[in-house]
Amino acid sequence: MIKKLRQLADRMKPTFSEGGKLWWLHSTFDAFETFAFVPNTVTRQGSHIRDAVDMKRCMITVVIALMPALLFGMWNIGYQHYSATGEAMTLWSCFLFGAVRMLPMIVVSYLVGLTIEFAFAQIRHHEVNEGFLATGLLIPMIVPVTTPLWQVALAVAFAVIIAKEAFGGTGMNFLNPALVARAFLFFAYPTRMSGDKVWTAGDWWGTDAIAGATPLGEMMGGSARPTASLADMIIGTVGGSTCETSLIAIAIGAVILLVSGIASWRIMTGVIVGGGLMGIVFNLIGANEYMQLPFYYHYVMGGFMFGAVFMATDPVTAAQTNIGKWIYGLLIGLFAVLLRVVNPAYPEGMMLSILLMNCFAPLIDHCVVAVNISRRRRRGKEVRR
Amino acid sequence: MSKRNWKLITLPFNKENPITVQILGICSCLAVTAQLKPALVMAMSVTVVVALANVIISLLRKTIPPRIRIIVQLVVVSMLVVLVDQVLKAYMYDVSKQLSVFVGLIITNCIVMGRLEAFAMVQKPWPSLLDGLGNGLGYSVILIVLGFVRELFGSGTLWGYPIMEKLGLYEIGYENNGLMIMPPMALILVGLIIWWHRSRNKDLCEQ
Numbered sequence: 216m217i218k219k220l221r222q223l224a225d226r227m228k229p230t231f232s233e234g235g236k237l238w239w240l241h242s243t244f245d246a247f248e249t250f251a252f253v254p255n256t257v258t259r260q261g262s263h264i265r266d267a268v269d270m271k272r273c274m275i276t277v278v279i280a281l282m283p284a285l286l287f288g289m290w291n292i293g294y295q296h297y298s299a300t301g302e303a304m305t306l307w308s309c310f311l312f313g314a315v316r317m318l319p320m321i322v323v324s325y326l327v328g329l330t331i332e333f334a335f336a337q338i339r340h341h342e343v344n345e346g347f348l349a350t351g352l353l354i355p356m357i358v359p360v361t362t363p364l365w366q367v368a369l370a371v372a373f374a375v376i377i378a379k380e381a382f383g384g385t386g387m388n389f390l391n392p393a394l395v396a397r398a399f400l401f402f403a404y405p406t407r408m409s410g411d412k413v414w415t416a417g418d419w420w421g422t423d424a425i426a427g428a429t430p431l432g433e434m435m436g437g438s439a440r441p442t443a444s445l446a447d448m449i450i451g452t453v454g455g456s457t458c459e460t461s462l463i464a465i466a467i468g469a470v471i472l473l474v475s476g477i478a479s480w481r482i483m484t485g486v487i488v489g490g491g492l493m494g495i496v497f498n499l500i501g502a503n504e505y506m507q508l509p510f511y512y513h514y515v516m517g518g519f520m521f522g523a524v525f526m527a528t529d530p531v532t533a534a535q536t537n538i539g540k541w542i543y544g545l546l547i548g549l550f551a552v553l554l555r556v557v558n559p560a561y562p563e564g565m566m567l568s569i570l571l572m573n574c575f576a577p578l579i580d581h582c583v584v585a586v587n588i589s590r591r592r593r594r595g596k597e598v599r600r
Numbered sequence: 601m602s603k604r605n606w607k608l609i610t611l612p613f614n615k616e617n618p619i620t621v622q623i624l625g626i627c628s629c630l631a632v633t634a635q636l637k638p639a640l641v642m643a644m645s646v647t648v649v650v651a652l653a654n655v656i657i658s659l660l661r662k663t664i665p666p667r668i669r670i671i672v673q674l675v676v677v678s679m680l681v682v683l684v685d686q687v688l689k690a691y692m693y694d695v696s697k698q699l700s701v702f703v704g705l706i707i708t709n710c711i712v713m714g715r716l717e718a719f720a721m722v723q724k725p726w727p728s729l730l731d732g733l734g735n736g737l738g739y740s741v742i743l744i745v746l747g748f749v750r751e752l753f754g755s756g757t758l759w760g761y762p763i764m765e766k767l768g769l770y771e772i773g774y775e776n777n778g779l780m781i782m783p784p785m786a787l788i789l790v791g792l793i794i795w796w797h798r799s800r801n802k803d804l805c806e807q
Binding site: 363365366377381399402403405406407422 | 773775777778779780782788791795
């Protein structure tokens with residue numbers, strides 16, 4: 216099988232090489248070939264190998280890490296629907312319902328995003344990068360289940376063109392494209408992204424919704440505690456964006472990312488510690504009921520953990536220095552909880568706080584490097600003396 | 601009209617556009633373009649002010665002492681802006697209210713001061729008038745495009761006419777894009793225009 220594929224690729228190669236008939240499609244061919252086989256190009260100048268894993272394998276690992284959350288999310292969509300309607304349900308009927316809602320969104324996201332990526336790659340004569348495999352999956356996972364497909368398509372197009380290609384494509388973007396897509400939906404169609412009528416799907420197709428609050432929505436509404444128990448929120452059987460609810464599923468993904476070394480443990484820990492610190496500070500102030508909410512509730516409500524594991528750790532948009540990663544992570548957690556508790560307009564602060572820190576990541580790195588340089592220069596002077 | 605004078609009018613539409621190439625007057629272009637009507641009125645006001653200020657400064661250019669030229673320019677511009685403001689209040693009160701402070705802020709519009717400093721101070725009145733008109737119209741084109749796109753997709757109307765509703769788009773699930781009404785989207789749209797413009801004129805790209 217693999218051998219046949221290799222032969223096929225070799226046979227097709229001349230057509231796509233320079234001078235060949237289909238040269239203008241060379242990056243498309245290149246993308247599919249390197250998707251199946253590790254490329255045989257080698258670094259010609261001073262090599263800087265750090266790992267045998269290239270970007271494609273890296274992105275696939277992220278996709279695998281997302282699978283538990285995705286599968287649980289699909290089940291939860293069905294579970295929320297059947298709980299709201301009161302119909303009988305089984306494991307499989309829940310899952311099927313969720314899959315029918317979820318798969319079209321994923322297909323639309325990939326179709327639109329990859330079309331734009333391939334088009335830009337052809338125009339600019341560079342290879343197609345697989346960064347979008349993770350982004351394209353993330354976008355349907357962080358929107359409400361009732362988001363219309365055309366809005367998903369629009370948001371994906373906006374994110375890929377404005378947040379990514381305008382800055383030079385994969386690896387050059389300074390904002391996380393998946394979050395830009397969500398932010399676009401959030402500001403363009405606010406009634407579709409917040410409130411009580413978006414989180415539970417009403418039927419198999421379409422955008423009908425059943426009223427049902429999320430824990431964060433309830434807190435915003437002024438309740439002392441979310442109705443769902445702590446255990447429910449950890450398992451994830453509560454309302455929310457499609458795949459953000461289950462702490463357990465996200466934890467499995469986090470383990471995969473950490474063991475494979477793709478996500479930075481410094482950032483993850485930083486976000487969790489930062490959010491916790493801010494939560495404790497609010498507990499100590501205790502001026503209103505939201506501030507009195509025990510700090511660990513912030514971990515289980517909304518998209519805090521999903522953001523900490525899959526969004527904040529995006530290697531392109533995060534800080535690069537080790538100390539910088541700590542600062543970056545801490546501030547994300549801090550701002551996320553701050554926005555949740557203090558800002559009356561946004562129930563969830565994770566998206567905005569990550570996007571904000573994305574903007575500051577280069578500055579953090581710059582400061583860390585500059586401090587390091589001046590420290591070493593001072594040390595050098597002392598030695599010379 | 602001589603070829604040189606003709607260029608004064610046409611260049612601001614293309615390679616010397618005040619907004620997309622010189623990046624001037626961005627503030628007002630983000631603030632007033634949520635709807636087509638105020639955008640058009642603003643564009644006309646700025647065009648009138650730039651053109652007339654250019655002529656007046658050009659007529660005075662030999663008598664203005666160089667050391668106080670900026671303040672003289674400001675006085676001339678202020679006078680014109682107050683005139684425009686009064687005319688708007690008298691004949692287009694609703695639009696004038698919508699534009700609020702932004703009519704007054706034409707005084708600080710960089711395009712006006714830029715043209716006075718760079719052109720009217722050293723050129724004769726007739727070319728100055730053409731230059732002012734050209735730059736004002738170059739600014740207007742961008743404002744009208746932005747106003748058109750933002751009102752159409754943000755509010756679903758054009759010049760107040762509910763075009764999206766009449767097309768029956770809401771019934772098949774279409775919704776207005778709330779981001780279009782916000783100033784950040786105007787900035788992104790200007791960015792897209794600049795992107796398109798530069799991809800067509802490679803000589804505008806920085807290295």
